[in-house]
Amino acid sequence: MxxxxxxxVVAILYxxxxxxxxxxxxxxxxxxxxxxxxxxxxSDWEARPEQKRWERLLRRPGxxxxxxxxxxxxxxxxxxxxxxxxxxxxxxxxRRFFIITTDSDFVKIAEYxxxxxxxxxxxxxxxxxxxxxxxxxxxxxxxxxxxKKTTRKKSVAKEIAEPRAVTEKKPRAKKTVxxxxxxxxxxxxxxVTAPKSAKTAKTTKAAKTVKKVKEASLEEGIxxxxxxxxxxxxxxxxxxxxxxxxxxxxxxxxxRGIARWVED
Numbered sequence: 001m002x003x004x005x006x007x008x009v010v011a012i013l014y015x016x017x018x019x020x021x022x023x024x025x026x027x028x029x030x031x032x033x034x035x036x037x038x039x040x041x042x043s044d045w046e047a048r049p050e051q052k053r054w055e056r057l058l059r060r061p062g063x064x065x066x067x068x069x070x071x072x073x074x075x076x077x078x079x080x081x082x083x084x085x086x087x088x089x090x091x092x093x094x095r096r097f098f099i100i101t102t103d104s105d106f107v108k109i110a111e112y113x114x115x116x117x118x119x120x121x122x123x124x125x126x127x128x129x130x131x132x133x134x135x136x137x138x139x140x141x142x143x144x145x146x147x148k149k150t151t152r153k154k155s156v157a158k159e160i161a162e163p164r165a166v167t168e169k170k171p172r173a174k175k176t177v178x179x180x181x182x183x184x185x186x187x188x189x190x191x192v193t194a195p196k197s198a199k200t201a202k203t204t205k206a207a208k209t210v211k212k213v214k215e216a217s218l219e220e221g222i223x224x225x226x227x228x229x230x231x232x233x234x235x236x237x238x239x240x241x242x243x244x245x246x247x248x249x250x251x252x253x254x255x256r257g258i259a260r261w262v263e264d
Contacts, residue, residue: 008037009089011097013109014100017078018103025057035255036062042085082109100125101123121137124140
């Protein structure tokens with residue numbers, strides 16, 4: 001089967017024997033950067049029939065899961081089968097690849113994918129991946145992702161040099177009878193006009209807040225939509241079935257709809 005175009009297909013080569021299901025799920029989320037497109041995930045799915053999660057994964061929308069055939073059984077048989085599948089995809093015109101493994105033997109696959117017309121290869125593996133394997137890719141993601149810790153350092157010398165300022169209290173001047181009377185009258189006037197002023201200020205503040213939110217939404221590319229209850233419920237059920245976030249599901253559906261609209 002010949003694929004439509006190398007720009008419309010992304011292939012994921014999955015070393016199912018050495019990479020857990022969570023690493024594949026992590027890679028699928030990274031592959032969304034190329035959608036709308038056709039995504040083919042290649043591995044020996046029948047080798048892990050005890051994993052019930054594969055059945056749910058096979059029903060994931062927007063992805064094609066291709067079963068590979070091993071020419072022999074034993075050590076490195078899966079590596080050889082994935083290599084053959086990579087060659088087939090490369091010959092079909094695919095030039096975007098994800099490779100999920102920490103095995104350095106997959107370096108030769110990356111080298112083949114760049115042998116004639118260069119491919120864009122993204123690797124996903126653990127932090128134990130060798131430098132040779134990392135350097136064979138255009139990008140490399142470590143799984144699980146390492147959290148960036150931010151520490152706030154204080155300069156003791158600066159705090160000593162710049163001590164906190166001490167506010168001196170100044171004695172208050174005694175008020176005269178006339179001043180007190182004028183102040184009382186002014187306070188009474190403020191109390192009368194306070195409710196109206198507060199209400200006006202609150203309304204003005206709310207209007208400014210709405211305006212800022214709309215401007216921020218336009219600048220950041222955020223689309224705010226009020227969904228009917230039935231549609232919201234359907235999206236929630238679809239989200240639970242697919243095991244993705246609401247943002248990922250809505251983004252996928254919008255991108256697929258836009259792609260179909262462009263094709264029409």
